[in-house]
Amino acid sequence: MITIENLHKRYHDTEVLNSINITIDDGDIYGLIGRSGAGKSTLLRCINGLETFQGGSIVIDGVDIATLHDKSLRELRKNIGMIFQGFSLIDRKTVYENIAIPLECWHIPKPEQKERIEKLLKIVGLESKRDQKARDLSGGQKQRVAIARAMVMNPKILLCDEATSALDPKTTDEILELLLELNKEYGITIIMVTHQMSVIHRMCTKMSILENGHCMVSGDVKEVFLEQPQALQNLVGILECNLPETGINIEVLITDEAVGQQFHSDLSLSLKKPYKLINSSLTHYREGVLSAFVINVSQEDYQDFLDYFDANHLNYKRIERE
Template sequence: MIEITNLQKTFEDSDLTVLKDISLKIEDGDIYGLVGRSGAGKSTLLRCINGLTGYQKGNLKVDGCEVKELSGIRLREFRKNIGMIFQQFSLLERKTVYENVALPMECWGWTRQKRDQKVKELLELVGLKEKMNVKPRTLSGGQKQRVAIARALTMDPKILLCDEATSALDPKTTNSILDLLLKINKELKITIVIVTHQMSVVRRVCNKMSILENGKIVEQGDVRQIFLNQPAALMRLMGEEGQTLPETGCTLQISYDIKEKADGELFTAMSEELHIRFSVIDGKIQKYRENMMGLFVINVSDKDAVSVKQYLDKKGYQWKELEQEKGGESWD
């Protein structure tokens, strides 16, 4: 478990405070997303978790161990339990795939036999066993990241930290890497923390998330619930705040899980049952892991608004009334 309480990080050479009063909890087995725009502090927070970056105030405990109290051999032993992968892969071009994966075990004095067994197991896991004797320059970006993941798993870590690990990859390759992370999380029971600005990454693999703005957590919780609720912080991150709304009638934002219903069936049924007409201003279907979420904005006449709200409540859908004024939003 990772427990962070009132953490503050300041770069002493510039007096710039990049993390302010950060508090969150990451449970064992979570795939946790840290999201935000560039400069929000998410990568700095990730580096605080494994002791690469220090912090001045607050607490950061991993399995009950306060990170800032570690140094020397204790810190090195601690980092054995935390693997890390980066956007740029950081492979040694002069070494083969096999040698890149084996390197951490060499540094820790593993025997040749143990290294050989572990490398082959990990390359099998990431689907690259046939590439073990080639150099990284012959690999695609996705294959290089798979090698980096295998290398990060050599010490049997309890936690895997991913810093924008898919940002340099195309969408198809990104999905294959994310599927691999899901497999690692499920089969090896490894807790994964992902720093990203890609909402598709969060929806595909993360079960919990925090949104950072200017060094502060402005929203956190269950990924599915946050995307259904569409809080202001999420809308700002996606660049969808300040939506122009109709000047008349009642505008509602509706969120719901799509299970067996086809897209649009909700509104067809509502129109037929209530005998009303309305406008669909915006709508999209988003995938969350193996499920689908419907996110729509509709406008109904003032006289029909009460009936529509009651209908949505009866069906168990979440809705929010939108108004032009920023302070006019209210969740039901």
């Protein structure tokens, strides 16, 4: 378990992280999302001691990492793998040699090195590329090598710093699939820093939104999207549709897939009142789908719609034009 309490970090006079409180349970896939410069990467790098901090604490499995130095800090890092946006491999070395570097640093005997690397090559699906040089690989393959290298010391935690940001959508999907598999198979805790909302949707159980070094929202991914806090709206932008000038606009959020599919026919059949569909979106999460509809109704009918939503326990809110 990772407990981050009241974390503060400054670069000279700038506050980069400001009273961050986050708890990450074993086996979670935790998403840290925010714009560039929000401090999410810095926060991630604090967890394995690549960055120092001035106030607060980070406790990993009962160990306060601020008390660690040199040897003990390296021991901690051994248990925390990390992957980067730029893959960071030695291009002129082979896949096998790249994965072997951590093992060599920790003086693991050669036969065991071979065993571990070959097992990982199978997991990441690069058995056939074993002796190819890293520079001859595609982006997705490079990231697979980086994942294998990060996993080779059998870490309990994997930190991903924009790990899929440099990849095309299909490759991103494949890498995320691999990470999900590692999480399921080995129960490894994954912390993902990203600016791609789709990564959060697809992977994460819990999330935090960072804004200018502050943690604005933390919680279950589904709940955060249902509650639509201001920080989330700031991040995804207010609805990308033009709201009509007349009438009243209502946004309805539905987490039950079946209810979402039936929503419009149920609404028309029960109320028999006219409404305009302004916007609709379906978001696929790790568990389930979130449907979001924006409808426009007339002033007179407004109350009838609200009564219908209340009676059916639907989550809604009135939205105003900017």
